[in-house]
Amino acid sequence: MKYFVSIILISLFFSCATDVCNQRTAWPAQAGFYKISSLGKDSVVTADSLSLWGLNNDSLIYTNLNKKTIEFPLAIANSSSTFVFKIKSKYDTITVYHTNTPYLISKQCGYGYQQEIDSVVYTQHLFTKITWKVPQADKNDKENIQIYY
Amino acid sequence: MTKKTFRYIISALIVMMAFTNVNAQDTIPRKHFLRINLDLASPTYSYFFDKAHQRMGYEAMAEYSYNDTLFFVAEGGFHQLTDTLGTLYQTTSNGEFLRLGVNINLMKYYNKKDRDIFYVGARLSGAAYNMNYAHININQSYWGNTSLVVPPAKNYMGFWGELVVGMRIETVRNLFVGWDIRGAFKFYDTNQSTYKTLFIPGYGNPQNNVSLWMNYSIGYAF
Numbered sequence: 001m002k003y004f005v006s007i008i009l010i011s012l013f014f015s016c017a018t019d020v021c022n023q024r025t026a027w028p029a030q031a032g033f034y035k036i037s038s039l040g041k042d043s044v045v046t047a048d049s050l051s052l053w054g055l056n057n058d059s060l061i062y063t064n065l066n067k068k069t070i071e072f073p074l075a076i077a078n079s080s081s082t083f084v085f086k087i088k089s090k091y092d093t094i095t096v097y098h099t100n101t102p103y104l105i106s107k108q109c110g111y112g113y114q115q116e117i118d119s120v121v122y123t124q125h126l127f128t129k130i131t132w133k134v135p136q137a138d139k140n141d142k143e144n145i146q147i148y149y
Numbered sequence: 150m151t152k153k154t155f156r157y158i159i160s161a162l163i164v165m166m167a168f169t170n171v172n173a174q175d176t177i178p179r180k181h182f183l184r185i186n187l188d189l190a191s192p193t194y195s196y197f198f199d200k201a202h203q204r205m206g207y208e209a210m211a212e213y214s215y216n217d218t219l220f221f222v223a224e225g226g227f228h229q230l231t232d233t234l235g236t237l238y239q240t241t242s243n244g245e246f247l248r249l250g251v252n253i254n255l256m257k258y259y260n261k262k263d264r265d266i267f268y269v270g271a272r273l274s275g276a277a278y279n280m281n282y283a284h285i286n287i288n289q290s291y292w293g294n295t296s297l298v299v300p301p302a303k304n305y306m307g308f309w310g311e312l313v314v315g316m317r318i319e320t321v322r323n324l325f326v327g328w329d330i331r332g333a334f335k336f337y338d339t340n341q342s343t344y345k346t347l348f349i350p351g352y353g354n355p356q357n358n359v360s361l362w363m364n365y366s367i368g369y370a371f
Binding site: 061073101102113 | 232234237238285286287288289290291292293295297343344345347354356
């Protein structure tokens with residue numbers, strides 16, 4: 001019995017720490033595409049042949065995809081992030097100004113950023129209006145920005 | 150004369166009855182004693198943890214027996230932990246801690262020289278510690294990684310309570326070995342900044358409100 005109890009206690013002692021991280025360091029912002037109908041109501045639309053990338057970044061986030069909603073990562077080293085949208089050979093840019101606040105995710109994950117949108121500016125070659133309702137880009141899976149075109 | 154003799158006899162009988170009663174019930178009060186214990190686990194942490202969690206320290210515990218059941222306890226020591234998570238961060242905490250409380254002995258003694266103890270106890274505890282980060286990096290696959298400008302080292306305090314269960318066995322005269330397992334409950338950590346403490350000496354990780362701790366000790370009773 002003594003040995004049994006000892007083994008359990010020793011096992012407890014060495015099993016307290018687990019080095020598993022399954023969280024992101026920053027959550028991407030989310031946007032949806034909308035169209036204002038003739039009745040004045042918003043309706044979800046699909047952006048055909050959408051390509052999306054960050055300005056001065058060679059890597060594409062989406063390449064020629066049909067999307068109703070998109071996710072795009074806000075930069076963690078800067079307080080603004082500019083994205084280039086290409087839809088049916090037309091280009092627009094959206095610049096998101098945001099606040100980055102570092103925080104400890106966990107001992108296993110290290111630090112990450114909580115990001116909050118402060119303002120959005122955009123070009124209007126294709127887009128007609130942009131609104132944003134949810135400032136926090138986080139794991140709650142809420143749409144931050146509405147893009148009308 | 151007869152009356153005087155009768156008084157002496159009665160008095161003698163009463164005294165004898167009193168002594169006889171004491172021997173029969175074995176109520177000689179037990180001597181108070183002081184037991185000093187040294188924790189064997191703290192100095193050996195570095196042998197059990199990898200290089201990412203470099204931990205060392207020492208800890209001593211003093212118990213004073215108020216009676217067979219109640220023991221006053223003071224524990225203190227020094228702990229240090231350097232925690233490294235790859236390139237993401239490296240932080241070091243070190244400092245002293247003090248725990249004050251009582252142990253309640255659950256054993257019944259049939260031999261008055263017996264000083265083994267199986268106990269439950271409670272502690273109020275505090276630590277004064279220094280904490281710093283050597284670096285903090287945050288990875289982001291799309292825009293690239295970034296480094297935080299870390300603050301200079303700073304002194305903080307932490308407070309917590311503990312519930313303890315353990316035992317000590319006298320192996321040779323006056324020499325004891327024992328273990329205890331303790332659940333610690335955080336009350337407050339003065340570090341409320343962005344750069345969190347990951348180790349409070351004597352407690353563990355303050356990001357957890359409950360911490361499990363264990364001691365193996367060797368002790369000497371005076």
